[in-house]
Amino acid sequence: MLVLAGPIGAGKTSLTTILAQHLQAPAFYESVDDNEILPLFYENPRKYAFLLQIYFLNKRLASLRAATADPLSVMDRSIFEDSLLFHLNADLGRATATEVETYDELLANMLDQVGENDFQKIPDLLIYVRVSFQTMLEHIQRRGRVFEQLDNDASLYEYYQELNQRYASWYANYKLSPKIQIDGDQFDFVNNPADQEVVLATLDAKIKQIMALD
Numbered sequence: 001m002l003v004l005a006g007p008i009g010a011g012k013t014s015l016t017t018i019l020a021q022h023l024q025a026p027a028f029y030e031s032v033d034d035n036e037i038l039p040l041f042y043e044n045p046r047k048y049a050f051l052l053q054i055y056f057l058n059k060r061l062a063s064l065r066a067a068t069a070d071p072l073s074v075m076d077r078s079i080f081e082d083s084l085l086f087h088l089n090a091d092l093g094r095a096t097a098t099e100v101e102t103y104d105e106l107l108a109n110m111l112d113q114v115g116e117n118d119f120q121k122i123p124d125l126l127i128y129v130r131v132s133f134q135t136m137l138e139h140i141q142r143r144g145r146v147f148e149q150l151d152n153d154a155s156l157y158e159y160y161q162e163l164n165q166r167y168a169s170w171y172a173n174y175k176l177s178p179k180i181q182i183d184g185d186q187f188d189f190v191n192n193p194a195d196q197e198v199v200l201a202t203l204d205a206k207i208k209q210i211m212a213l214d
């Protein structure tokens with residue numbers, strides 16, 4: 001299982017599609033457009049942070065189960081980042097200590113109880129799409145999801161900034177599986193075919209390398 005990681009707007013969904021097509025492998029996406037809680041969360045984070053998190057956890061477990069069937073499955077975001085996002089929200093006062101404890105214990109319990117045959121908990125490769133804060137903002141604006149726009153809510157500026165910083169240290173400390181960083185500032189793998197080719201060649205080489213280690 002190949003898992004794409006990175007902050008909001010980094011390019012995970014785009015690269016998931018490109019890589020899955022390239023590998024002729026199944027892609028698994030986050031529930032965004034059909035997610036009724038997400039707009040409510042952006043409108044009132046204190047009220048909906050915990051519910052949103054439980055929603056994502058539930059969807060994530062279902063995706064992981066489905067993705068386990070194919071070793072080359074490509075997943076848009078990891079279960080570890082859900083937790084990173086929730087802890088950021090908790091630190092901003094959008095979840096109570098009891099909600100944090102409940103979420104952390106539920107996640108740990110669920111992962112503990114999973115047998116090897118149920119689903120794969122740890123990716124074979126984590127692909128981190130790094131973007132500068134400026135690029136992150138440009139991507140979010142270009143994509144244009146209404147509830148994510150700074151024009152509607154200026155406090156999102158600091159939320160995105162803090163998230164981008166936390167991601168950098170999270171990735172630096174990530175040791176659960178092989179990992180690779182793709183620079184989303186340097187490579188426009190969405191619009192520039194030459195950049196896309198470089199990124200896919202880099203990923204092909206890394207995938208080959210980890211498969212040889214098996």
Ligand SMILES: Nc1ncnc2c1ncn2[C@@H]1O[C@H](COP(=O)(O)OP(=O)(O)OP(=O)(O)O)[C@@H](O)[C@H]1O
Pocket residue numbers: 006007008009010011012013014015030139140142143183184185187188189190191
């Ligand atoms: N490397 C890139 N260069 C230029 N534009 C990009 C790049 N990657 C993504 N984009 C554009 O940025 C926007 C956000 O990309 P995408 O939806 O793939 O991000 P994401 O990481 O999946 O975000 P989220 O965490 O919110 O799901 C899209 O409009 C996409 O076309």
Ligand SMILES: Nc1nc(=O)c2ncn([C@H]3C[C@H](O)[C@@H](CO)O3)c2[nH]1
Pocket residue numbers: 008030032038049052053056081082083085086089148
């Ligand atoms: N609070 C919170 N916790 C999560 O686990 C989580 N996962 C995704 N998201 C938000 C970010 C994008 O707006 C949008 C698409 O990634 O959904 C989350 N928000």
